[in-house]
Structures are given as structure tokens and as C-alpha cells.
Amino acid sequence: MDPLQLLVGGLANGCVYGLLALGFVLIYKATEAVNFAQGDMMMFGAFMTLSLVNQDGYNLPFGVGVCIAIAAMAVLSYVLEMTFIRRLFGQPQFSVVVLTIALGFVLRFIAGLIWGHEPQSLETPFAGRALTFGSIVLGYDDIVVIVVTLLLVGGLYLFFIYTRVGLAMQACSQNQLAAYYVGIPVKRLSSIVWAVSGVTATIAGVLFAAKGTIDPASGLLGIKAFAAAVIGGFGSLPGALIGGLIVGVVEPLAQFYAPTGYSQIAPYAIMLLVLVVRPAGIFSQVAQKKV
Amino acid sequence: MAEPLLVVQNLETYYGPVMALRGVSIEVNRGEIVCVLGANGAGKTTLLRTISGILDAHKGQVALAGKPVTTFAPEAIVREGIAHVPQGREVFPLMSVLDNLMLGAYTRRDRSSIMQELDVIFNYFPALVERQKQLAGTLSGGQQQMLAIARALIMRPNIMLLDEPGLGLSPKLVAEIYQIITRLNQDLGVTMLVVEQNARTALEVSSRGYVLELGRVVFDGSAAQLLDTADIQEFFLGAAQNPSATGGRWKRKKTWR
Incomplete structure (x- = not known):
């Protein structure tokens, strides 16, 4: 297989990880807590989109369905922060971590109850179509993933600066x-940050489900995204994206070139390597914060 | 006399089980500079934090211009016009000086008058003008203190709470900061409540003062009265003790009279 082909697929996957990592970093930066339910929020958003858009669901136009799911997930995240996380204000960070892990479990089982535990796929208008450049096949889904991620990251950047x-x-x-x-x-801003990261999680979920299948356990992808955020330097938005891309690209390469099973370990091996060599991550703000 | 601008009545605040304020009552009139003196742990910072809503009052009341604000959220209290210049500066280190100032105006939406305000403020803090684009974290301690004061000033507050503005600064800078505080009070009529350990500096600019000890007001009076009081001189201003007054081996009890 062409390494370039692997690279393209990896970049698209990496964008999904990057978006999830972005959600981690957003919440961490604003509230100093890590939201381990991020992956489950992604899964939940994806399922909501799925039931709105798919033919055996509400069969809405794709764009409309996605927008409704995004809005619903934003509201849900806002409410989750307001009703649960805010109560732990001033408590040790560890309690927030445990709470978010619990929230993740709850979301996972609620999703299982509503949508079942079977993998399902999202029906998208761009499924199965592709552009071909010589030996490289560029799926529409890959292109959409990359473009949407770039737009979203750019938009967030402008939002934070201006x-x-x-x-x-x-x-x-x-x-x-x-x-x-x-x-x-x-306090209100913390809720808004949760809403924003609910939005990025939903978009990541839609992109993820568009490229394959989704089931309630897909939320565990969040752990990989967490590794991506650590690689990029927890607390840095561009770092999160880069970390995601690194994880995304390394996975298929390891799958192809390394013995079976190593691709699953690769992201965490890189995370360990980064933690040893550059503990604050690739893009760290620590040096500046020492002032 | 007109109604005082800020009235604090019987304020009690706890840190968990620890009672930090044990019924503090103070008043600040419009246009005044009032100082609160006290040693470490007397409750000075707690008092300011309770007034600005960062800490919840257990009992008692804070009223601004007759309106009770005790139960308001911190941001609502800022909107009422109480600006807090915290201890240890607390600027936003990774933002430019200008962004820091614009965040000070977060509660205001009238952009054009904010710009006018900015011009006025830069008059008082020339050091900040040339450093507008610099990250606040890279400023010196004195400049950060000026930035913190400027950031509170841009809210155009009814009253400004200053928590040890001279902390950790050289005597020359302390004098400079207090000179600016005096000018802001005289030129712009900003009412100020200043908390200080450095009693002499604070009393020189204030019209009245309160002495706080273990969460209680133990003495209050005009600045001149406070400067004259024997105990104040002894415990804050470092005047030599009169050995006969201490009566040999007994530690003399403070009476604050």
C-alpha cells in the first residue's frame, strides 16, 4: 500500500482525535479540570445525529440533522456542567475527574438503552464517493473531515482572539x-465552555461515524484523544490538533509496517516518549507561565 | 451628613470552621479615602473579599448607596460599581496590557467611552502607554500594580477596594503608587477603601481609618487621631516603647486608646 495513502487516511482520523483533544483542552484551560466524559459526549452526539438523519430514524436532511444534534448536545453539556460539575466547585480536582468518568458511564449506558449496543453507521451524502489522484484515492468523507476540522479550529481561534x-x-x-x-x-463561562466542547465533540462524532461505524463503547476513543492532548501539550489548542494528527498518522503506519497489535499501542508509546523527553508536551505554555 | 456610600454592618465570614470576620462594621463616605489597618491574619483581605462577593458573608450586610449587595454574585457586585484591586496584583499574565485593561471594562459595553476612559487612565500611568502590547506577566511588580489599579479604574467604579497596593514594592514605588491613589481621589473623585499593613503610608493619604484585630474593629477615628494613638504608634509605626509604661516583666495589654 502506498505510504501516502496511509498518510491521508491517518490525517483524516487524526482530525477526529484532534477535535476530541480540543474538547479536553478547552475544558481544562477554562476550568482546570479534565473531562473524561469527552469521548462519551462524542458518541452521544453521533448517535443523536444518527437517529435524526438515518432513514429508519427521523430521516431529516443531513445538514439539518447535524445542526439539531449540535444544538442539542451544546444544551446538554451546558446543563450537565450547571447541574453536576458546578456543585464540585472548590473541591479537589480529583473529585471532578471521578465525576466526569461517572458521567461518561451514564452517557454510555443511556446510549445503549436508546440505540442498542450494535455498531451502526451514519448515512451521509458523501459516503462511498472518492476523488482519485494517480494511485491515491481521496474519499469524500476524508476531505470533509479535514476541511471541517480546519474550519472549526480556525473559527475557535478567531473566537478566542477577537x-x-x-x-x-x-x-x-x-x-x-x-x-x-x-x-x-x-461560572457561566465554565458552562459555555462545556457547551463549546460539546459542540466539538458532536462534530468529531459525526465525522467519526461518517468514516465507519459507531456503538456506545466508541466513547473509549476519548482515551486515545486524551493521549493526543498530552502529546500536544495539555493546555495548548494547536497542540491538541497536532497531537491528534500525530496519533492519527502513526496508527495506520504502525498497523502496516509493525507486527500485528502494535498499532493499538503506538499512540500511548508516543505519549510516554513525549512525557519522558518533553514532559509538558510539544506545545507547552509552561515556559511562559513561569513569569 | 449625606448617607455613606458604602456601609458594612456586622459582617461575619467563615473559612470553613474558622471565623475570620467577627462582626465588622465600617462606613465609607463619597469621595473619601478610608484605610483599614491590621496585622497579618486580622481579616483585612477577608473583609474586602466579602464585600466584593468572592466570599459569602455568614451574617451581616453590605450596602452600596443604600442598596444591599450582600448576596450578589461577584460579577453583579462589579456591575454595581465596586472595583477590587486584589492583593499581589493578579493580572492576566499571558495577555497584553491593553487586553488586560479591556477585560477590566468587561462589564461595560459603551466602547467609545471606554476609549476615552483609556486616555484618561494613561495620563495617570504613563509607564503603561509604551507597554500596551507587552504581555502583562513580563511587567515589573510596580507596573503590574499600576496595571491592576488601571484595570479597576476603567470600570469607572463608585468605590475602589485596594488590597495592600504597596505589598512587595520598593519604598520609592510605594510612595509613587500612593501618590497616584491620592491624585485619582482628588482629580476624579474616586472613593477608596485601602487595606494596609504599612500604617504610616496609608494614614498619610486617608481621612479616616479603622484598626482590625482578629476579625474585629478595635479602633476607629480620623487619620490624625490614629497617628496620635499610643498603641498605633507602638504596634504599627514602630515607636520605641516606654519601658516604665510596660511595667517591668508584664507584657502590656493593648487597649487601642
Whole structure:
């Protein structure tokens, strides 16, 4: 198989990991807590889209279905933060971690109850079509994944740099106490950050389901995305994307060139390597924060 | 006399089981600079944090211009016009000076008047003008303190709470900061409540003062009165003890009179 072909498929996969990692980093930056339910939020968003769009579901047009699922997931994440996470405000981070793991389980089993545990696939308008460049086949789904990811990341970047709310979110992550002092509604912003990461999770889920199948256990993908976020440097948005791309590209290459089974280990091996060589991750802000 | 701008009545605040404020009552009139003196752990910072809603009051009331704000969320209290310049500066380290200032104006939406305000503020803090694009974390301690004050000023507050503005700064910078505080009070009429350990510096600019000890107000009076009080001189201003007054081997009890 052409290594370039592997690379393209890997990049598309990597975008999904990158988007999930982005969700991890967003929440971590704004609230200093790690949301281990991120992968399950992705799975849940994907299933919602699936039942809205598929023929044996509500059979809505693809775009409409996705938009409704995104909005629903944003609201759900907002409410989850407001009702559960906010109660742990001021408690040790560990309790938040345990709570999010529990939330993940709950989402997984609710999804199992509603949609069953069988793998299902999302019917997309771009399934099965492809462009061919010489020996390289570029599936429409891969192209859509890459383009959507780039747009989303670009949009988030502009949001954080140029909007009032985005700036306030940065402020919360840099100095939460000072954010209170200047009158930023810190708690409401935490909920909004959860909503935003619910949106990125849903988009990641749609892209993931469009490329293959999804079942309630797909949320475990979140662990791989977590590794990606660590590789990129937890707390860095571009780092999350790059980390995701690295994991995505390494996987198929390891699958092809390394003995069977090693592709599953590869992302974590890289994570360990990064932790040993550059503990703060590839794109770390630590050096600047020491001031 | 007109109604005081800020009235704090019988405020009690706990840190978990620890009672940090044991019924504090203070008043600040419009246009005044009032200082709160006290040693470490007296409850000065707790008092300011309770006023600005970061800590919840267990009992008592805070009222601004007659309106009770005790139960308001921190951001709502800022919107009422209480600006807090926290201890230890607390700027946003990875943002430019200008972004820091714009975040200070987060509660205001009238962009054009914010820009005017910015011009006024830069008049008082020339050091910040040339460093607008610099990251706040790379400023010196004195510049960060000025930025913190400027960031509170841009809210155009009714009252400014300053928590040890001279902490960790050289005597020259402390004098400079207090000079700016005085000018802001005189020129712009900003009402200030200053918390300090450095009693002499604070009393020189204030009209009145309160002494806080273990969460209680133990003395209050005009700045001149406070400067004259024997115990204040002894415990805050470092005046030499009169050996006969201490009566040999007994530790003299503070009476604050």
C-alpha cells in the first residue's frame, strides 16, 4: 500500500482525535479540570445525529440533522456542567475527574438503552464517493473531515482572539480570581465552555461515524484523544490538533509496517516518549507561565 | 451628613470552621479615602473579599448607596460599581496590557467611552502607554500594580477596594503608587477603601481609618487621631516603647486608646 495513502487516511482520523483533544483542552484551560466524559459526549452526539438523519430514524436532511444534534448536545453539556460539575466547585480536582468518568458511564449506558449496543453507521451524502489522484484515492468523507476540522479550529481561534467572551475565557484560564475581580461571570463561562466542547465533540462524532461505524463503547476513543492532548501539550489548542494528527498518522503506519497489535499501542508509546523527553508536551505554555 | 456610600454592618465570614470576620462594621463616605489597618491574619483581605462577593458573608450586610449587595454574585457586585484591586496584583499574565485593561471594562459595553476612559487612565500611568502590547506577566511588580489599579479604574467604579497596593514594592514605588491613589481621589473623585499593613503610608493619604484585630474593629477615628494613638504608634509605626509604661516583666495589654 502506498505510504501516502496511509498518510491521508491517518490525517483524516487524526482530525477526529484532534477535535476530541480540543474538547479536553478547552475544558481544562477554562476550568482546570479534565473531562473524561469527552469521548462519551462524542458518541452521544453521533448517535443523536444518527437517529435524526438515518432513514429508519427521523430521516431529516443531513445538514439539518447535524445542526439539531449540535444544538442539542451544546444544551446538554451546558446543563450537565450547571447541574453536576458546578456543585464540585472548590473541591479537589480529583473529585471532578471521578465525576466526569461517572458521567461518561451514564452517557454510555443511556446510549445503549436508546440505540442498542450494535455498531451502526451514519448515512451521509458523501459516503462511498472518492476523488482519485494517480494511485491515491481521496474519499469524500476524508476531505470533509479535514476541511471541517480546519474550519472549526480556525473559527475557535478567531473566537478566542477577537470576541469579548473568548477573551474572557482566556482570562479565566490565566487567572480565575482576577477574572472574578473584573466582573467576568466565571461560572457561566465554565458552562459555555462545556457547551463549546460539546459542540466539538458532536462534530468529531459525526465525522467519526461518517468514516465507519459507531456503538456506545466508541466513547473509549476519548482515551486515545486524551493521549493526543498530552502529546500536544495539555493546555495548548494547536497542540491538541497536532497531537491528534500525530496519533492519527502513526496508527495506520504502525498497523502496516509493525507486527500485528502494535498499532493499538503506538499512540500511548508516543505519549510516554513525549512525557519522558518533553514532559509538558510539544506545545507547552509552561515556559511562559513561569513569569 | 449625606448617607455613606458604602456601609458594612456586622459582617461575619467563615473559612470553613474558622471565623475570620467577627462582626465588622465600617462606613465609607463619597469621595473619601478610608484605610483599614491590621496585622497579618486580622481579616483585612477577608473583609474586602466579602464585600466584593468572592466570599459569602455568614451574617451581616453590605450596602452600596443604600442598596444591599450582600448576596450578589461577584460579577453583579462589579456591575454595581465596586472595583477590587486584589492583593499581589493578579493580572492576566499571558495577555497584553491593553487586553488586560479591556477585560477590566468587561462589564461595560459603551466602547467609545471606554476609549476615552483609556486616555484618561494613561495620563495617570504613563509607564503603561509604551507597554500596551507587552504581555502583562513580563511587567515589573510596580507596573503590574499600576496595571491592576488601571484595570479597576476603567470600570469607572463608585468605590475602589485596594488590597495592600504597596505589598512587595520598593519604598520609592510605594510612595509613587500612593501618590497616584491620592491624585485619582482628588482629580476624579474616586472613593477608596485601602487595606494596609504599612500604617504610616496609608494614614498619610486617608481621612479616616479603622484598626482590625482578629476579625474585629478595635479602633476607629480620623487619620490624625490614629497617628496620635499610643498603641498605633507602638504596634504599627514602630515607636520605641516606654519601658516604665510596660511595667517591668508584664507584657502590656493593648487597649487601642
